Amino acid sequence: MPEALSAAQPASFQAKSRRLTRGEALVGLMLNLPAGIAYFLMLLLPSLATILLAFTDYELGALEWGWIGIANFEEMLEDRGFAIALRNTVIYVGLVTPLSILLGLGAALLIEAGMRGRALFRAVFFLPVVSLTVAMAAAWQYLLHPTIGPLNAFLRLLGVTSPPFWLSSSDWVLLSLGAIGVWENVGYNMVLFLAGLSAIPRELYQAAEVDGTKTWLDRFRLVTWPMLGPTTLFVLTITMIRSIRVFDTVAVLTQGGPNKASEVLLHTMYKEGFTFLRLGYSAAITLVFLLMVLGLVWLQTKALDKRVHYG
């Protein structure tokens, strides 16, 4: 009986179950080596180094350093600057994510419904995504300048006697940065939503019409919104990750000021690491940041993925 079984097995299966000769194993290993080295050097090693650094008091250029366990994380809990940065980052994400998703969806729906000028509007909304944020920040600095900026000139024209100092008032700075963040993200989200919209079968809209939907809102709720589910989940995830990483506008426009009112996580990490040269502490912040991002992604895929993929 065993003979009959092995005879029935296809030739490829037999070849696979055969032990590799030593030469073959060596060749296989050699062929894997370049990719393995690149993977180790570029992905694994830096991550590992960051994790290790987070538990040291290493300072850039220092000759000696020591293991300090979780002292960096303990310091973080006490650190008022870190708490402010964390709070500001959460506010920034909470501001930019819903606004840029809603506006992106709105723009996509309008462009999709429009007859003419689709390519033009797509390009216009997508422009901030392809332009360099640091360069565009200079333009924003001019636009939002308290005295010579066009925005305040316009407000004064409307009769506002003392328009806000957008980037230098601690009440307004986070809102201003948030607005720039929305401006940056809307185009990206819009393009994703456009792709999602074009994948909805036309037949569903026709069925909805025959089934008695009378208004645009009916069709949106019956077809568009549920069918966009997977797209929306992806856009939500990507927008949160993009906005939690906010750095360049802060670094160029406010450096976290005034009085830490626009201090955010990545900027704190950058300052600790490259201004105060405290690489150990900076690595600890990075680790916390990474865990936050991973947590968000995990939560979204676990909690929402089941609800947006049907069948």
Added chain:
Amino acid sequence: MQGLSIKSISRHFGAVRALDNVSLDVAAGEFVALVGPSGCGKSTLMRIVAGIETADAGSLSIGSRDVTALRAAERNVAMVFQNYALYPHLTVSENIAVPLAMRRLSAVERFPLFGRVMPGLAQKRAAIAIDVLKAAQSLGLDALLDRKPGQLSGGQRQRVALARAIVRHPDAFLMDEPLSNLDAALRVQTRREIVEIHRRVGAATLYVTHDQSEALTMADRVAVMQAGQILQVSSPEAIYHDPQDIRVATFIGSPRINLIPAEADAAGHVHIAGRPSGLHAAPGPVTIAIRPENLRLASSGMPCVADGFEFLGESLLLHARHTASDEALVVRLLPDMPRPHAGEAIQLTFEAKHALLFDQNGKRVALRNHPAHSQELTLA
């Protein structure tokens, strides 16, 4: 109650005439199949009836209402789509309930949170649930009510689409190639079920298909469409045996009807390849069309050459070539008949009553043979 009445509908796409002055009536309770090759405009016509697409000219009434200017939602028609068009995020029962919810509940009542506190809503929802259950039961879907369409087989999805269509007792029932995505065995079975449902529901039904066997087996009347025009509307028997246009004759029937060029002289004698055939018609060139089952081998007839055979089980197809005109001919024979060899010279004949004559424009012309002399052919 009136059924469905299409009057002089035209539709152009740019320079292309998709529909050219099309008129068609479907009586209440009648099942009309609209059949034609792809691109003939049959789907466009159905979508205009549904209200998904608009006509350039013409009018439309459904159940004694003029609906030409009404939107799809207000026409009270139900439609089954080729790909079923079920809402993938809703369960089977929610899918079936959509047309009822859209009609019986106000916008506020349908809103997820507000709805809960509206007075009388619970009763309305319960009534909808009962109707949904009835429709589902009549299609054997009771066990699947909580599934999503993605978890169903093609045949089950098709039933859900049917249930969604019948649940609200529409004035007209439209079906756009509903069987084309099913496998062959299921298609034949579902064919009968759809006819059964139609009997029960009793609404005027317009059924679009490119498959002539569906049209012939299911419909009370068949409308054959080509190039944006309806060529003939008749019972399946009349469409097959009594086509009024050569395009109908060639489209319906498989294998295709045989065409033999001929000419009627001034006295009305029809000649095939210069020899009198014994048929009589008005003078001028004609085409004689004969179904494969009406041609037979004979000791004297039209000289042909046998080409080969196709064995179909219940019959045998003999492929032959008409020597005089070089037209390919197909003859349906009984399978146990003696078969001529390929390349052998044979003679084919037919009875006068089976000959369909068409003029140069493809219109049917009357055969002037006296019925009593139907056998008097002189094909040899």
